[in-house]
Amino acid sequence: MKKRATDTAGNEEPLAQTHLRQFVGYEMKLAYLLIQNDMMRVLKPTGLRIVTFSALGIVVENPDISQTQLAQALQIERSGVVVIVDELENADLISRNKVEGDRRSYALRATLKGRKLWNRTEKLVHEHEDGILSGLSAVERETLKALLGRIIEDNRKS
Amino acid sequence: MKKRATDTAGNEEPLAQTHLRQFVGYEMKLAYLLIQNDMMRVLKPTGLRIVTFSALGIVVENPDISQTQLAQALQIERSGVVVIVDELENADLISRNKVEGDRRSYALRATLKGRKLWNRTEKLVHEHEDGILSGLSAVERETLKALLGRIIEDNRKS
């Protein structure tokens, strides 16, 4: 039986975590968690979730894409896209339009309201990143972005 | 009604995503997703999940910690730790030990089997990172790790 030092159980000093923090993946998870939480805070007043923000951005940039293409871009199943598009359509941010020549699929387009919300939210997210990354210089931010981009390209579909 | 070009709907060329890829947070998410998926692949033969791998590492490094402390380290609720500790205990990787002086809490310790599995898995995860990060030089990997660490420290509990 171990006798615990009185200040061990209710202690506020953080535990050692060198076993985990030696890994880039663990640090990436911690950093992404911070970003994710702050993103949710920033998006709250817009009514968007992270995934609907992403979907809106893709539709704004790619008018008339199909739900299947949107699913590929978001890396989720087609069935999951239905509720995301429902959510954006109910908020009058995008619309499902008929496609001449293929009555199975929809051409998704952002509404004027959707494009305006995207532009406003884009600014909010830049401010969020300025906050989260305020400890890094402009060069360091670009370096980080470039390194992440390299990881993505190197491991994409391989 | 939009007439879709014949090669648009079933197209394999990736969509434009500059709207999202301008953000470090989005690139971080994509990179972490790749790492997470590859980690799950690597951990599969060990029987560990990412979260039980993390928990095991923390217990190995911090003998006799309580479940409440483990919850803080993992950034999840105490109730969630119960099933994680159950899982590790059932696999004979850690043990719940009595604490002299406080019969409410357990002192968690890794078993010999647990420490051996940790050592083996640590190597597997290093190999996984060598693979994922094979496009980066040693200096670039350290730069990435340092930048992520700075983001974490800058935004921790602030």
Add this chain to the structure above:
DNA sequence: TATTGTTATACTCTATAACTATA
């Protein structure tokens, strides 16, 4: 036969709240 969007369903992960036994 294959594809698009849809629905129903299940599974994983996590949070919340209530409980117990101890302190």
Add this chain to the structure above:
DNA sequence: TATAGTTATAGAGTATAACAATA
């Protein structure tokens, strides 16, 4: 009263499979 661990429950988020309409 407060704390450690536990249990039950519910809520996200996502995947799987089956289906109707259309190609």
